[in-house]
Amino acid sequence: MLAAEKNHELTQVGPGTPMGEYLRRYWHPIAGASELSSNPVKPIRLMGEDLVLYKDLSGNYGLVDRQCPHRRADLSYGFVEECGMRCNYHGWLFDADGSCLEQPYEDQAAPEMRFKEKIKIKSYLVRELAGLLFAYMGPEPAPQLPDWEPFSRENGFVQIVTADIPCNWLQCQENSIDPVHFEWMHGNWSIRLRNKGEPYGPKHLKLDFDEFDYGLLYKRITTSTNEQDPLWTIGRVLLWPNAFFLGNHFEWRVPVDDTNTLSIGWFYKPVPLDRRPYQQTSIPSWHSPIKDETTGRWISTHVINQDIIGWVGQGAITDRTQEHLGQSDKGIVMFRRRLFAELEAMKSGAPLKALIHEPAKNKCVKLPVAGHSTLPDNGVESKFTMMAGQPEWVRKAQEEAMGQPIDNHGIV
Ligand code: FES
Numbered sequence: 001m002l003a004a005e006k007n008h009e010l011t012q013v014g015p016g017t018p019m020g021e022y023l024r025r026y027w028h029p030i031a032g033a034s035e036l037s038s039n040p041v042k043p044i045r046l047m048g049e050d051l052v053l054y055k056d057l058s059g060n061y062g063l064v065d066r067q068c069p070h071r072r073a074d075l076s077y078g079f080v081e082e083c084g085m086r087c088n089y090h091g092w093l094f095d096a097d098g099s100c101l102e103q104p105y106e107d108q109a110a111p112e113m114r115f116k117e118k119i120k121i122k123s124y125l126v127r128e129l130a131g132l133l134f135a136y137m138g139p140e141p142a143p144q145l146p147d148w149e150p151f152s153r154e155n156g157f158v159q160i161v162t163a164d165i166p167c168n169w170l171q172c173q174e175n176s177i178d179p180v181h182f183e184w185m186h187g188n189w190s191i192r193l194r195n196k197g198e199p200y201g202p203k204h205l206k207l208d209f210d211e212f213d214y215g216l217l218y219k220r221i222t223t224s225t226n227e228q229d230p231l232w233t234i235g236r237v238l239l240w241p242n243a244f245f246l247g248n249h250f251e252w253r254v255p256v257d258d259t260n261t262l263s264i265g266w267f268y269k270p271v272p273l274d275r276r277p278y279q280q281t282s283i284p285s286w287h288s289p290i291k292d293e294t295t296g297r298w299i300s301t302h303v304i305n306q307d308i309i310g311w312v313g314q315g316a317i318t319d320r321t322q323e324h325l326g327q328s329d330k331g332i333v334m335f336r337r338r339l340f341a342e343l344e345a346m347k348s349g350a351p352l353k354a355l356i357h358e359p360a361k362n363k364c365v366k367l368p369v370a371g372h373s374t375l376p377d378n379g380v381e382s383k384f385t386m387m388a389g390q391p392e393w394v395r396k397a398q399e400e401a402m403g404q405p406i407d408n409h410g411i412v
Pocket residue numbers: 068069070071072073087088089090091092
């Protein structure tokens with residue numbers, strides 16, 4: 001349980017709020033790079049700010065205010081140029097660093113006024129890595145954009161999946177340090193959804209929680225594992241501050257505003273040995289639906305969709321004054337305490353957790369990996385079970401990479 005003002009402090013993400021200012025000090029993935037190939041301009045809302053993400057004709061990315069500083073036109077209807085993006089209303093042109101490069105009529109009528117030099121649009125840094133576009137919205141200098149080890153893996157097929165989650169970021173991220181939900185929300189609920197009358201799956205017997213440089217860890221022993229199991233000796237990673245890392249995939253929960261979150265997943269699947277060497281030429285990104293439009297209910301067929309049902313069910317911003325935390329929630333308590341300690345650290349100017357400042361330390365940064373490897377599972381290609389709605393063209397690309405058909409039987 002948390003007092004109302006404490007809950008408020010952890011969940012508000014707008015400019016000037018403590019958590020909003022804190023999260024702005026980290027890089028966040030905001031889109032798949034391939035999203036901008038068909039349409040180079042995308043409106044995007046991040047931490048309560050309405051922005052426009054674009055790729056100009058030279059291939060440079062920009063992330064700027066959505067409203068034009070001239071007379072406030074919507075820049076998501078602007079168009080890209082060789083350098084930067086132009087407002088479609090009166091043609092003002094802006095560079096990715098926010099400079100105003102041209103004001104067509106002002107430049108013609110009164111060049112001596114040098115009006116454009118007085119104009120600056122809000123802009124943030126954008127970098128591409130591993131098929132993702134990351135943004136940094138905090139004070140300069142920006143820390144390094146973390147180069148996590150899986151980003152340099154070879155011989156794999158990667159896909160990026162986004163979803164719009166109508167609830168606050170923190171309840172999504174608390175799921176990253178919640179081992180017991182796996183037994184019920186995925187294991188036993190899936191058994192019930194199959195309606196086969198099967199017995200429940202393995203039970204959790206023992207949990208442990210730990211902290212390391214780049215996040216927190218949870219460890220479990222169940223009725224089907226023992227103390228030698230990597231899920232006990234290594235554990236699963238809550239990647240600081242708003243991601244979950246499971247060996248072959250990442251899930252970020254990026255705040256859109258106080259009551260909306262962008263779920264963005266990066267999924268690596270090793271190709272079979274007889275397909276190697278394999279080089280992926282482009283990384284697909286696609287948007288996953290979370291609601292079944294025919295029934296109006298949340299989709300429950302895929303793993304992360306099940307998680308999403310948990311998160312949205314807790315309310316737009318879950319009321320933590322009404323919780324009753326138990327032994328299974330020790331990781332949640334540890335996470336919240338660490339967040340409060342970090343807010344204090346930010347206030348006093350102390351170093352913040354998991355930020356990498358030195359380029360030399362930011363090469364293929366290793367994270368704890370339990371039970372996954374770059375070797376294929378068993379040579380048989382299976383359907384994508386993580387999120388609903390994989391488009392046909394992505395399934396085809398995956399089949400092509402794997403060199404074999406994917407069995408989608410039983411999953412939509
Ligand atoms: S409103 Fe954008 S150039 Fe006039």
